[in-house]
Amino acid sequence: DTEVTQTPKHLVMGMTNKKSLKCEQHMGHRAMYWYKQKAKKPPELMFVYSYEKLSINESVPSRFSPECPNSSLLNLHLHALQPEDSALYLCASSQHPAAGGSNEQFFGPGTRLTVL
């Protein structure tokens, strides 16, 4: 299984809502990532988890709260978002660099988020 799955596919939320994005992989990867991609722009890294611990936070506002409950799951909790947070949110996973080999990242299809 070389697939990263993300749910939901689409999400519309108001600025006062609380919602969560979910990402799952069963490739045994111990590095997982969240990216944000605005229309016609490249993906921008938000968070990196290494062995279920947050290792990189690219100065992301606190209204985005990541969580890695186990080695296969990655969540992104959303609260009090702004309309400018509307974007495609991508999850990715890779072998941990300490494991050696390629640093190829496997991306999920993304969640299209619209904040009203």
Added chain:
Amino acid sequence: LAKTTQPISMDSYEGQEVNITCSHNNIATNDYITWYQQFPSQGPRFIIQGYKTKVTNEVASLFIPADRKSSTLSLPRVSLSDTAVYYCLVAPISGYSTLTFGKGTMLLVSP
């Protein structure tokens, strides 16, 4: 992380070979060069990776000159389904590597 520069867009026709060149003048000794492909509303997909000289797989070839300050992704005999954005990235393969995507090249293949 080394910065990359690519053409913003390229046009081609079905059946032609397409070469997309990426410039990375300040590439570090331990950096590898990786190319990803992204279709609209999908996540990027790994195409090919190399360190020097030439690498070939079932979908593309990657040419890297001796100075490694640039690289060329070659797509043989493109089809309409190759229309996508292609990103060139450089990052170390060991240690903690995070991917910084440049602007990418939008390849449009026409019939």
